[in-house]
Amino acid sequence: MARAVTPKKKAINTAAAWAIGLLIFFPILWTILTSFKTEATAIADPPVFLFFDWTLENYQVVQDRSDYMRFLWNSVIIAGGSTLIGVMIAVPAAWSMAFVPSKRTKDILLWMLSTKMLPAVGVLYPIYLIFISMGLLDTRTGLVFILMMMNLPIIVWMLYTYFKEIPGEILEACRMDGAGLKEEILHILTPMAIPGIASTMLLNFILAWNEAFWTLNLTAAQAAPLTAFIASYSSPEGLFFAKLSAASTMAIAPVLILGWFSQKQLVRGLTFGAVK
Amino acid sequence: MGSIRLEQVNKTFGDVTVIPSVDLDIDDGEFVVFVGPSGCGKSTLLRLIAGLEDTTGGRILIDGKDATDTPPAKRGLAMVFQSYALYPHMSVRKNIAFPLRMAKMDKAEQDRRIEQAAAVLNLTDYLDRRPGQLSGGQRQRVAIGRAIVREPAAFLFDEPLSNLDAALRVGMRLEISELHERLKTTMVYVTHDQVEAMTMADKIVVLRAGNIEQVGSPLELYHTPRNLFVAGFIGSPRMNFIEGPEAARYNAHTIGIRPEHIAVSADEGTWSGVVSVSEHLGSDTFFHVHDSGLAESITVRAGGEVGFRHGDRIFMTPREDVLHRFSADGLRLA
Amino acid sequence: MATQQSRSAARWMMAPAVVLLLGWMLVPLVMTLYFSFKQYLPLRGGDLGWVGFDNYIRFVTSSAFWPSIQATLLIVGGVLVITVGLGILLALLLDQPMWGQGIVRILVIAPFFVMPTVSALVWKNMFMDPVNGLLAHLWKFFGAQPIEWLSQVSMTSIIIIVSWQWLPFATLILLTAVQSLDTEQMEAAEMDGAPLLSRFWHLVLPHLSRAITVVILIQTIFLLSIFAEIFVTTQGSFGTRTLTYLIFQRVLESQNVGLGSAGGVYAIILANIVAIFLMRIVGKNLDA
Incomplete structure (x- = not known):
């Protein structure tokens, strides 16, 4: 207005x-x-x-003393890996819901979103126990899995809304042109939805990067990402404001820059389409 | 090469029956038009032939082979959609090449066919553009190009001209007709526009509520409509229907007379009435006549030079040799 | 509008996501329920048998329970009032014509992308430190006695930190809603002589009501499980122990898994009550 x-x-x-x-x-x-x-x-x-x-x-001091690069690398692997695997699982699911809707589609979608509402603390110990028994505690694999599951509903949801914008006739046209399901998804749907897929990945990368419940509780020395790296500064040791600031700047800079590109998608991704 | 046969094909969506039961033969090389008002099931019927929808019952044979359960990709048919359905992320060349790529045709043959199709459709200069940079008519040509390069058993057109403006529509209509003359491939064409149906078809299939009302050549439908619905649907302006004593004089429940089959005169004729609106088109004049005691309004076509105006009382004489008679249940009386 | 083949393909393609999420939801949930009925102390004897609803009763009757509920509600309520209130004003302001709108938007949104541990630590040390914090300097500048933020007014401090993180979210969503407001409607009201405040009250606010509801519901779900901000600032002391933090302490710090799990079940029920309302709104939009 x-x-x-x-x-x-x-x-x-x-x-x-x-x-x-x-x-x-x-x-x-x-x-x-x-x-x-x-x-x-x-x-x-x-x-x-x-x-x-x-x-x-x-x-320099922060890098020498706490090996910033290792934490950074963990963050990149965990956020990137969970996003990538999440998208690979979500694309077929979103295709199904957007283009072959059935009476249950809406219920499934809402149910998926509702799993996102489950408070993490409610299932902390079971996850902890499962991680110990499977040897996943303090591993990047474990965190990739957890964060992938946490964000999967949002990824499915966002892709679904983007796919819905693609006219069904185009997919029918490619079926008439002799494309099988694999070709339909690889040659037609994915290239057409690239902008949507990219913004979905961006937002979920950010969410995973900043996730601070599981990353704090399920890691120690090996797999700890930047969230845990920063938390280690919570007990002060003499003069440390400048070093804390340097560490903080390094932890938020990558995502701050990515985040500026994803403001528009933020609304779509976090309100589940309830605000347009 | 491209015959299609429907045997008791029916389709229901949930509780709604869209097509009760259809039997139809489409011969190789024929240009068949499905026409009917919106919601008559014509598009659904086309999509059943395409394989984009499953039949609920019945069989579809393409070239004599049962294709009822064959996926669309394997039916050897090509389709042109109302929205053109071009791939926006591909150039025109890639769009046209897509079906050939899917068929794993070798590159040289692909290029040869694309060049040929582009030449036929005047697209040679646009091959490297994206669909978004083309006009509506050009997009439609690309969609047609994509269909013809595969040399399909038959073409399916789903209201292909309805997104074009009026002038372009007439041009494309001619182009499609010419294409049919050249390729001699079976074409099945869906439209709600009876003018398109009349001008293009070898055979028209008139549909209403999923039922075939009549199948025949355009002139058959014009001259001998099987019932009131077909009589009213084919022909423009619409046929006049008259009931009551005047119809009884001809031993019918309803009689129908086309506007072009009524002669007008200022002083004598069988019927009389008052001109309410006269539409002068130059070549023709249409009079909408009220107060005739026959029907709410009678439409009459006269030559462009006939100059009655609003409020004039005129006399009308129907040509009895082309008068249509219908029974109480709407069927044509011989 | 699909064929049998595409429907069966759809089922297969949906299966991985559905199966994974089902497992992700059910397995831990069932385990939590299971533990909640047990006396289970991993470091002090392990599984000590079934205890029925004892854990549920003990959890709500413990002296820490009601204060934790109070703390949770205070944080959620405080943050909601601040973010929605300021969010509306900010959204209306950002919607006005101005120079450098894009840059201002970026400045306002930035805090949302700061990881929670960073924002908590920065606020705790560089702003709220009673000696060297910037706020202490500000207080001294005006001749006031610096406040020990995180111990004296711990709750206010945490609400400030969390509000700073969530204000961008509320603003962004409300701004999206404001921008969809019909210009002509506003102009018509202006022509009719409706004063600014009444235009806001009768036109803008009703238009925003849906967006406000969505902001409230989504934020509530996230705020109920606030963790890192407390973990790195007060560790739950000075009356800032929320329900989430209490459960965390029961489970991981005192290793009383049965008790913690019962608390977890309460937290799940609480979140679900909010989630039901949110799902209704989302579901309605799906039909449209």
Whole structure:
């Protein structure tokens, strides 16, 4: 409902929105700035905003002391692996629901979403026990599986909504053209749905990257991703603000950048289509 | 090569019977048009032939072989959809090549056929474009191109012209007719437009509520409609129907007379009435006549130079040799 | 609109997702139910037999239960009021014509992408630290005594942190809804002389009601299981032990699996009550 307004009003809007936007963004900005300070500057009184000697030493220290790259790699594997496997399982399921709907399709879809509502803490111990008995505790395989299951309903849902937008006649046309089921999905459906599949993967990568219940409770030294890496900073040890900031910046930077590309899909993915 | 035979084919969706039972023979090389009002089951019938829907009962034979349970990909038929159903992520060339790729035809033969089809359909300059960059008529040609390269046993058209504007529709109608003349391949064409049916078909199948009302050549349907429905559906403007004493004079429950079979005069004739609306098309004039005591309104076609106007009383004389007589249950009386 | 062949193909293609999710739902659920009826202490004797509903009764009668429910409701309620309230205002503001709209949107949405452990730690140390935190400096600047945020006003602190994380979500969804508001309707009301506040009350708010409901329901489900924010800040002390955190402590810290599982069942029931309402709305939209 954006309308033409006077330049004065537009200027007021702009000022107000920028002020609030910067206020909301400030904690992130402050963290990024602090990561380039020395520990002493980081706690200077009064606080220093921009005019300090920028240094990269915190990043070096964090990497040397806690092997950031290993945690990063775990995060990439866990978030990427769970998303990739999730999509491979979800594409056929979403195809079925979008193009061969039956009376039960809606019920199945809603049921899938309802599994997402199950509070993790309610099944913490069983999962813990299963993981121990299968030797999955503190393994990337185990977390890939868990996070894949957690996000599968959202992946199926999002793909379903994207597939629904593809006209059924096109799929029928390719059947008439002699394409079997495999060719239909590989040559027609998937290429047509690439933008949708990409945004689905993006959002789920972000959700998996930030997941902090299972990753904290089911990992120790080996498979711990960045969520656990950061949690290890929760007990302070002397001057550590700058190092904490550097570690935090490294943990959120990749996803912050990806996230900016996926704002539109966020609404679709997280409201299950209830808001358009 | 391309004969299709339907034997007691029927189709129900849940509790709804869309097609009670249809028997139909389509000969090789014939241009058959399914026509009827919307919801008459014509599209469903086409989709049953295509294999996009299962039959509930009955058999479908293509070239004498039972194809009832054959998946669409294996029936050797090609289809052109109302929405064209082009693959938006492929160039025109790739669109046309798709069925050939699926058939694993060798590359050289693929190219030869694509070039040939493109030449026939005036698409040579557009082969590297995407469907999104083409006009409606061009898209329709691509869809047809995709259908012809496979050299199918028969073409199925599902209301292919209904998304085009009026001028383009007439042009495409001619192109499809010419294509049929050239290829001599069986074509089954679905439309709700009786003009398309009349102008293109070798054989028209008139459908209503899933039942075949009449099968015949366009002129057969025009001259000897089997019942009131066909009589009213085929021909434009619509046939006039008259009931009551006037019909009884001809020993019928209802008589039908086409607007073009009524002569008008200012001073004498069998019937009389008042002109309510006159439509001057230049070549023809249509009069809608009220207060004739025969029916609510009688439509009459006269030459372009006949100049009656609103409120004029005129006299009408039907040509008795082309007057249609129907019984109380709507069937044609011999 | 499909053939027998495509229907049977559809069943096969749906099977992996359905079977996996069914297993993912049922196996742990059945195990949780099973443990909830047992006296089960892995480190102190293991399986000590069936105890009927003892765990359920003990869980709700323990001194920690009601405070945990209170803490949970306070966090969920507080965050909902703040995020929905500010979210509506922010959505209306962001919908206005301005320069650099895209960038402002990005600034506002950013917190949603910060992992919960990071935002909790950053807030805890760099803002809420009573000595070196930025807020302490701010308080001193105005001559006030700095607050020990996470111990003195622990609940407020956690609500602030969580609200900061979820405000972008609420804003984004409400903004989507605001943008679908009919311009002509608004202009007609303006022509009719309806004042700003009444336009908001009678036109904007009813239009947003669905989006607001959805935001409330979805956030409630996520907020009920808030974990990392408490784990890295107060560890459940100073009255911030929520139901989720209490169950976590029973199960993993005190290793009383039976008791924790009974708590888990309560949590599942609680989440399901909210989920039913959400599913209704989603289901209705599926028909449309």
